[in-house]
Amino acid sequence: MSMPEMPKWYGDDGEIVSCTEKIKVMTENMTELFQTAQDTFEDALLMGCGEAQLREYLHRLVDGVENPYK
16 A cells, blocks of 8 residues: 555644645655654564554554644
């Protein structure tokens, strides 16, 4: 599977994030995150880790990300 198409980004207020620089940074960050996750996933598979456990842990990892700006 390849990286999913980048969505249009919206703020919590429902307003679209339209700043070109902000969108560029989001695209770069998400691309880097995807590639790191892909590399980690492949390494773990080569080391003998189970695919289902890897996927479950990656989901938990993302769920554990906290918003420091609340």
